Amino acid sequence: MLKRLALIFFAAALTQTAAMAQQGAGLPSSAGTSYVIRAGKLIDPETGVATANQMIAVKDGRIVAIDASVTPPSSAETVDLSNYSVLPGLVDAHNHLALTYKKVPESDVYYYTYIGDSTALRAIQAASNGLQMLSYGFTVVRDLGNNGLYADSALRIAIEQGWIPGPTMINSGIIIGASGGQFVPTPEMAKQHNIVYPEYIEADTRDEMIKAVRENILFGAKVIKICVDCQAYPYAVDDMKFVVKEAADAGMKVAGHVQTQEGARRAIEAGIWSIEHSIALTDELHKLMAQKGIWRVGTETPFTEYSGSKEEFERTVAGMKSAYANGVKMAFSTDADYYVPGMTRGQVVINFLKSWKASGIPDKEILKIMTTNGYKVVDIYDKRGPLKPGFPADMIAVKGNPLENIDALRSVVFVMKDGLVFKRDGVMTPEKFLHGGPVNGWDIH
Numbered sequence: 001m002l003k004r005l006a007l008i009f010f011a012a013a014l015t016q017t018a019a020m021a022q023q024g025a026g027l028p029s030s031a032g033t034s035y036v037i038r039a040g041k042l043i044d045p046e047t048g049v050a051t052a053n054q055m056i057a058v059k060d061g062r063i064v065a066i067d068a069s070v071t072p073p074s075s076a077e078t079v080d081l082s083n084y085s086v087l088p089g090l091v092d093a094h095n096h097l098a099l100t101y102k103k104v105p106e107s108d109v110y111y112y113t114y115i116g117d118s119t120a121l122r123a124i125q126a127a128s129n130g131l132q133m134l135s136y137g138f139t140v141v142r143d144l145g146n147n148g149l150y151a152d153s154a155l156r157i158a159i160e161q162g163w164i165p166g167p168t169m170i171n172s173g174i175i176i177g178a179s180g181g182q183f184v185p186t187p188e189m190a191k192q193h194n195i196v197y198p199e200y201i202e203a204d205t206r207d208e209m210i211k212a213v214r215e216n217i218l219f220g221a222k223v224i225k226i227c228v229d230c231q232a233y234p235y236a237v238d239d240m241k242f243v244v245k246e247a248a249d250a251g252m253k254v255a256g257h258v259q260t261q262e263g264a265r266r267a268i269e270a271g272i273w274s275i276e277h278s279i280a281l282t283d284e285l286h287k288l289m290a291q292k293g294i295w296r297v298g299t300e301t302p303f304t305e306y307s308g309s310k311e312e313f314e315r316t317v318a319g320m321k322s323a324y325a326n327g328v329k330m331a332f333s334t335d336a337d338y339y340v341p342g343m344t345r346g347q348v349v350i351n352f353l354k355s356w357k358a359s360g361i362p363d364k365e366i367l368k369i370m371t372t373n374g375y376k377v378v379d380i381y382d383k384r385g386p387l388k389p390g391f392p393a394d395m396i397a398v399k400g401n402p403l404e405n406i407d408a409l410r411s412v413v414f415v416m417k418d419g420l421v422f423k424r425d426g427v428m429t430p431e432k433f434l435h436g437g438p439v440n441g442w443d444i445h
């Protein structure tokens, strides 16, 4: 009987956690805090409208009112942003915060990163990368694997617990793929040293697919990532439909890494949620994606002194133009998982604006893609992101108007996350975020 009661208690606690997660709760450390923000301009990226002289009241981590004049919550601190534009936070829909490959020692080959860097070390680096992203205005990151043994879940939980500030994480756990994952291991590596593990879960059969999806969910995944065609034996349409259903049973979407046209065709037919990377996407495939409402998470690398090539970039930009012309749902995404000396992760990510500007997509639309579309592709649109009463107070401020000049996003002077000020006057101020204990209960997973 006692055992049964304990089980019931445990189940109830878990249900509560699930409900909290669904409401987008997990507002670390913000209980008892209140602010009034004076916005010179308040930008709504969804409608493309800027409204002058607005006030935003924030209490206990959430927005309580937005208007030309609001009643300040008791003991509210005023933040004067009357010389700035205030807007919702930005989204990178494809990154890997616990992966940073570099010239030395691994010659930019991420194969070697996980040999040199332990999961524990990578988790700490992920925390640092998260801070660097947040400082550049990215309040949401969809993190799609290659994080060792669940460093991504660890980071998400630490942020939700209030141990460190960071972006809201939508993480995939370990990437699921057919034998070999995305690697081409030698037999010695794969069989004797298990070197594919922990970067990939190999799932060839239906039983293995169910087990892989459930294992990821058990260890904290919020989205499922599969490698559609990383090997000469791409997943079959029916296999992907099976995974999509298994994930949907747990309320999760499936993101697919795609690198061939055949893989893309199959993924589209299977009704995958998003196609990651744009290398294989043609005009014809874009038309199919638009028809089926499949997201294009293109990870469009700019041509810079440290990344890409002129030819590659021309292809990338042509692909973006085709996707936009065909009405494909597009997301800002980077796959920026490498170290560029002298740059933070945030700087590397925001420099992807170069690709978007080259695509000729209007600035107003780019801003919508980086915010509204971002919340939709990471599947939080109904609980976090847009600035409206009841929602978590995540917002940023920039000089100028990004609806007219998207480069305004390059200098974020103010960041509020979960109703706490993270950056003010261009300087990070994380103190209020930091806590020694779980501020949201013991049972966040």
Ligand SMILES: [Zn+2]
Residues within 6 Å of the ligand: 094, 095, 096, 144, 335
């Ligand atoms: Zn990636």
